[in-house]
Amino acid sequence: MRIQDRTFIISGGSSGLGLATAQDLYSQGAYIALLDMNTDAGEDAVTQLGKERARFFEVDVSDTDSIASAVEGAVKWVKDTGMELGGVISAAGVGNPGKIVDRNNEPLPISAIDFVLNINLRGTLDLVRQCVPHMTQVKPLGPDGERGVIVLVSSSAAFDGQPGQVAYAASKGAVASLTLPLARDLAQYGIRVVTIAPSLFESGMSAMMSDKVRKSLERVMEFPRRAGRGEEFAKLVRQGVENVMLNGVVVRLDGAMRMPSRL
Template sequence: MKIADRTFIISGGASGLGLATARDLHAHGAYVSLLDLNGDAGAETVSTLGSRAKFFEVDVSDTDAIAKAIEGTVAWIKETGKEIGGVVAGAGVGLPGMIIDKKNEPLALSSIDFVLNINLRGTLDLIRQALPYMTTNKPDGPDGERGVIIMIASSAAFDGQMGQVAYAASKGAVAALTLPLARDLSRFGIRAITIAPSLFDSNMTKMMSAKVKQSLTNAMEFPKRAGQPEEFARVVRDSVENSMLNGTVIRLDGAMRMPARL
């Protein structure tokens, strides 16, 4: 599928993996609609990328905020004539917590809801609101393709550590919904792919202590380091361009299998 002269909606697009993805797609001729909570970072990114970038301040757990961003993106597309080529659902959070603590207190439901509402509900909400504008695209190429949905899971979807019950549940759900989403969208010529990175340099990993980050690095087989955002962005680009990638979860983890505890 072509990247150039298509619009890509990227949540979490003003930092980390989302920003790297936005820069890479933009460098290959895409128009990028960036959804993020960080207004300053969003404004700075658009200033750097120029006229082929648009920013919307969005909390993906707020369905009305997503709706306004989609409406704004569609209005922008009417000006540019560059239809939606894909959605990259990159907004995500991690909030560790044992399901039962040392005081025999269960994990607060508000903590679970916070993670699920952003990582899972926010992903699905963004996708469902963008799809009506993708299913009506003119079919492109010999396969009649209309677009691609790219989601972000995590190594935690498969081997989450202690204290990651909510996070692993959210990312495991994203991995699990990939195939049924691809099946739902197959009749429209829209693909669905999930990328499951392990330890990558991002805003989330910047909050980790040096000890925790080193323990995770030690669990990497090769290369023995955190992944770089640009390496993630390359997989997103290939997922857009390679039409045979569909209904699958791509592990991008340096053969890492996380231990039960650090």
């Protein structure tokens, strides 16, 4: 699918992998609707990208009404510019590690589980379901009649999560699992679904890691033995947008890393 002169909605778009994706798609001529909680970071990202083709919309992806308001604003902007909606990239996410039972034999609070699931899983599905009715109205383009693409973000933790990642792995595993049925739901409309499952990448989440944890994770990577970079993630997003044969698939982006049970 062509990127130039199409609008892409990116949640978690003002930092980390979301911002790297916004920068890459913008460089290809896209219009970018940045959705995020941090207003200051969002406005800074718009200034950095360029106000002609970027807008910020404040959103809490765990709140349905907040998503509705942001999507409404983005769609109105699309109508104002005439640059049709081309895709949705759901990059908002949280980690919040915690074992299912702690050293005092206390269970992981359900509030901690809900926090992760509400953002990583519920927020992803809620954003998608609210954007899809607008995507189905886009005029089909190209010989295949494609309307758009949805790019989701899973994690290597979906496949080999470590101790303390029960809630996180559950949320990201669910994102991986819903990829194919979502692609099948949307096939009749010419809308594709691609999920990327990164390992250790430079992001706001990884920035919270201690040096000890980071170095331990880097040691179990095969090649390259370092954290991934935002631009490397963004390149795969771009390929997911442009390559029409990528659909209903989960692509690991992990330098052959398989996370061990213990570091």
